[in-house]
Amino acid sequence: MKQITKYVIKNSLKRIFLYRACLVRLRMMGVERVFSYTLGNETGVTPDQVRKDFSEFSIKGNKRGGYEIDELLSTMESIFHRNKDHNIVLVGMGNMGQSLSKYSRFVQRNMNIVATFDIDPFKQKMRSDIPVYTMNRLKEIIDRFKVKVAIVAVPEISAQEVTDELIRHGIKGIINFAPVLLKVPPEIVVNNVNLSDELESVIYYVHNLLKADGQKNIEYYTRL
Amino acid sequence: MKQITKYVIKNSLKRIFLYRACLVRLRMMGVERVFSYTLGNETGVTPDQVRKDFSEFSIKGNKRGGYEIDELLSTMESIFHRNKDHNIVLVGMGNMGQSLSKYSRFVQRNMNIVATFDIDPFKQKMRSDIPVYTMNRLKEIIDRFKVKVAIVAVPEISAQEVTDELIRHGIKGIINFAPVLLKVPPEIVVNNVNLSDELESVIYYVHNLLKADGQKNIEYYTRL
DNA sequence: CGTATTTTGTGATTTGTTTCACATCAAAAT
DNA sequence: ATTTTGATGTGAAACAAATCACAAAATACG
Ligand SMILES: NC(=O)c1ccc[n+]([C@@H]2O[C@H](COP(=O)([O-])OP(=O)(O)OC[C@H]3O[C@@H](n4cnc5c(N)ncnc54)[C@H](O)[C@@H]3O)[C@@H](O)[C@H]2O)c1
Ligand SMILES: NC(=O)c1ccc[n+]([C@@H]2O[C@H](COP(=O)([O-])OP(=O)(O)OC[C@H]3O[C@@H](n4cnc5c(N)ncnc54)[C@H](O)[C@@H]3O)[C@@H](O)[C@H]2O)c1
Numbered sequence: 094m095k096q097i098t099k100y101v102i103k104n105s106l107k108r109i110f111l112y113r114a115c116l117v118r119l120r121m122m123g124v125e126r127v128f129s130y131t132l133g134n135e136t137g138v139t140p141d142q143v144r145k146d147f148s149e150f151s152i153k154g155n156k157r158g159g160y161e162i163d164e165l166l167s168t169m170e171s172i173f174h175r176n177k178d179h180n181i182v183l184v185g186m187g188n189m190g191q192s193l194s195k196y197s198r199f200v201q202r203n204m205n206i207v208a209t210f211d212i213d214p215f216k217q218k219m220r221s222d223i224p225v226y227t228m229n230r231l232k233e234i235i236d237r238f239k240v241k242v243a244i245v246a247v248p249e250i251s252a253q254e255v256t257d258e259l260i261r262h263g264i265k266g267i268i269n270f271a272p273v274l275l276k277v278p279p280e281i282v283v284n285n286v287n288l289s290d291e292l293e294s295v296i297y298y299v300h301n302l303l304k305a306d307g308q309k310n311i312e313y314y315t316r317l
Numbered sequence: 318m319k320q321i322t323k324y325v326i327k328n329s330l331k332r333i334f335l336y337r338a339c340l341v342r343l344r345m346m347g348v349e350r351v352f353s354y355t356l357g358n359e360t361g362v363t364p365d366q367v368r369k370d371f372s373e374f375s376i377k378g379n380k381r382g383g384y385e386i387d388e389l390l391s392t393m394e395s396i397f398h399r400n401k402d403h404n405i406v407l408v409g410m411g412n413m414g415q416s417l418s419k420y421s422r423f424v425q426r427n428m429n430i431v432a433t434f435d436i437d438p439f440k441q442k443m444r445s446d447i448p449v450y451t452m453n454r455l456k457e458i459i460d461r462f463k464v465k466v467a468i469v470a471v472p473e474i475s476a477q478e479v480t481d482e483l484i485r486h487g488i489k490g491i492i493n494f495a496p497v498l499l500k501v502p503p504e505i506v507v508n509n510v511n512l513s514d515e516l517e518s519v520i521y522y523v524h525n526l527l528k529a530d531g532q533k534n535i536e537y538y539t540r541l
Numbered sequence: 542c543g544t545a546t547t548t549t550g551t552g553a554t555t556t557g558t559t560t561c562a563c564a565t566c567a568a569a570a571t
Numbered sequence: 572a573t574t575t576t577g578a579t580g581t582g583a584a585a586c587a588a589a590t591c592a593c594a595a596a597a598t599a600c601g
Contacts, residue, residue, distance in 0.1 A: 107514070110514045110518070128577095128579090130578085142560080144578095145580090148579095157578045157579075158567070158579090174524050181516075188416040192413050192416040196413075198513050204516055266519040273338075282519055282523050284515055288510070291492055292423065293426060294331075295492050296465075297397055298490065299490035299506050328588080353548075364548090365591070366589065368551085369588090369589075371550085378549060379597070379598095383548070544599105544600090545601095546597100547599095549594105549596075551593095552591105552592095556587100558587070559585080562581100562583080562584090563580105563583100564579105566578090568575105568578100570575070570576085
């Protein structure tokens, strides 16, 4: 009973990510507390929106005193389940897969790629920090590391087949870089990232903005 | 007068990309015409929404006869300015930059990376199809190839500085892979792609869906 | 040729999101 | 201790997006 259940990250959640990144930076700069005004200014969001977003996630501040950054960050950590580590597998060690496997920021955020998989024996011989396995070890690794989330970085043609296999072995969430809409059962979370579309949309907006020349941006964009 | 003007791709435009990819596939399979119902089914969108989207972009079909795929595709091509080529520059030939520079699908969609740039002399010596230049040739290349759009794939710390330089030399649109909100004048289009956030949001949704277990998806997601 | 059928295109309605406005509280000032 | 000030938190209002519903148009069929 596979079906297309596309989802996009809710804007309010995207903004929470934004706030967090900003808070981490401010904290490193020695700042201890923020107001919705400060945070809004820093992230290009109105203070009202910041407070509404916090309200949605039941994040509380101190009347008049604003928000204590450390407290805010630890509240966010528990919202995002960042207190514990998350094991991830990556399928497809081509250009994209290799690049992602080396990306240190995932680890910094407690997202560990514990193993990668590829059908190409040459890729399997690659020396790398993270092991590259054949597909037949998929189940073993997913079970051993209690992996719930996978990165799909295989060619378009193989993406659905790989996805089916991942789900069969217990994967619940997928971030997919292949330019296809994966069909999955409704309880599976899929985030389709299509970089060609992202780039092309920039071109589209550049052209239309140049024509429109100025204030009518709203017609073409949606604010985050 | 730099400021934060974040924009996200409008959902209706995202869906148009979706329709197009689907239409290309159907066309290759020999299908000649579609109905909003077919297309919706194929992309997980309601037929009403398909027609509303087409209406927004003034795409017309034939009452009763549906849409002729070829006609639809060529209308879309002109909407997306795909009739002409688009020259792009890429700054930062690290893991991500190299991967993107090899991505053939950009070229397939008439988006040509004409040159790449890096401060690292080692990267400049790299043999690759696309030339790697020092930053001081940026202006020359941008002018020569009439480049309007750039890909930023440098570390977080350098992203703003590189962006400023790109804009100074006439770039109007940027897709940014560094996890920072770039500050740009309001007439510049920026698409900030943050892959850590995308991955983390999958984890977030997986956890919350598992808890919610079933139909209340709507609470956590926004449909595309 | 006219009637039934099917699908588009778009106002009207509903649903969702952002902005506004202000009561509420906590701290600072007097 | 009381007033003033300044920020939060959240209903209400305004705005935006998605769904519904149906008239209009094109085709099929008797
Ligand atoms: N390269 C990029 O910058 C880029 C950008 C955006 C999207 N993408 C998408 O990401 C995906 C990967 O792109 P790439 O450039 O890394 O391609 P690639 O060809 O370099 O790598 C694909 C890898 O997947 C492996 N593979 C193929 N079928 C497999 C299967 N059934 N099971 C396991 N592994 C399999 C191949 O052996 C290869 O190593 C593609 O869908 C592409 O469209 C790539
Ligand atoms: N690697 C990934 O998979 C990945 C994923 C998501 C986001 N990103 C982001 O993309 C960016 C690049 O990541 P990466 O992994 O390729 O890093 P990297 O360190 O491999 O590459 C960065 C490149 O930028 C060059 N550079 C640095 N400063 C520069 C400057 N001022 N001008 C020109 N070039 C400069 C460096 O010489 C290097 O070649 C980072 O911001 C990173 O956070 C990377």
